[in-house]
Amino acid sequence: MKYLLFFLFIILYFAQFESGTSQTENNYSKRVFTVILDAGHGGKDPGTIGLSGIYEKNIVLPIVLKIKEYLNKYDNQLKVILTRSTDEFIELKERGKIANSNNGDLFVSVHCNYKKTEENDKNGFEIYISDLVKTKDAENYTLNENLKYKPSNSDTLSKEYINFKSVFIPMLQNAFFRKSEYMAGILRNEFAKSTNLQSRGIFQDAFFVLIGASMPSILIECGFLSNKSDEDYLKSDKGQTDIAKAIYKSIIYYKMDFEFENIFSVK
Numbered sequence: 001m002k003y004l005l006f007f008l009f010i011i012l013y014f015a016q017f018e019s020g021t022s023q024t025e026n027n028y029s030k031r032v033f034t035v036i037l038d039a040g041h042g043g044k045d046p047g048t049i050g051l052s053g054i055y056e057k058n059i060v061l062p063i064v065l066k067i068k069e070y071l072n073k074y075d076n077q078l079k080v081i082l083t084r085s086t087d088e089f090i091e092l093k094e095r096g097k098i099a100n101s102n103n104g105d106l107f108v109s110v111h112c113n114y115k116k117t118e119e120n121d122k123n124g125f126e127i128y129i130s131d132l133v134k135t136k137d138a139e140n141y142t143l144n145e146n147l148k149y150k151p152s153n154s155d156t157l158s159k160e161y162i163n164f165k166s167v168f169i170p171m172l173q174n175a176f177f178r179k180s181e182y183m184a185g186i187l188r189n190e191f192a193k194s195t196n197l198q199s200r201g202i203f204q205d206a207f208f209v210l211i212g213a214s215m216p217s218i219l220i221e222c223g224f225l226s227n228k229s230d231e232d233y234l235k236s237d238k239g240q241t242d243i244a245k246a247i248y249k250s251i252i253y254y255k256m257d258f259e260f261e262n263i264f265s266v267k
């Protein structure tokens, strides 16, 4: 009996050790980088409408499909999830849910801009990350269920989108914010190198689609559909290819850094 207990103890000890080792290996091997690509708008929501009448939703979708194609060609270990792959309407909060349920490591939302009526002509790309202050202010808010969808020429949260009645979505953690900033920097450089578009800078604002995704997140306004030269470029296959390549290269760059950091996080 004494020996039996001894052997049982030995078996349990090594079983525990064994399962501990494989657990670590499994965790590491399962750590496949997942990027969520979000083509803005879609379906009944056209987004902004260009000078020539083209819809934002019909520019950002081919760009996102190209990014996916390039990423899949480059690296079959990388997982690419699209919030939409066709011309369909997906609610903003659904996009965040898709990102979170797929354990995304990076969320990239692609849009086109339009100047406000009172503004002078504007051109160039803008990169947005979530504003932590505005996001914190919004912690007690939620989407007004009756105003979930409102056609708008702006991607920023309008007051109608949020109200005080119920509970808000999880706010971005500081670590996500720092990584989002890092990705925004990479993206700005790649855009400047690979596209004809002017850089207007990196901005912080409260974008619902960014707040809803609990991971590093950026939103790119690829150019202004209210500007003739930007619109011509955004509509062209060359423009869409250049933009897709800039975003694709930025994601690969970010992923390399992610994997480098991961090596040191393995215990």
Ligand SMILES: [Zn+2]
Pocket (backbone or CB within 6 Å): 040, 041, 047, 048, 056, 110, 111, 112, 154, 155
């Ligand atoms: Zn948009």
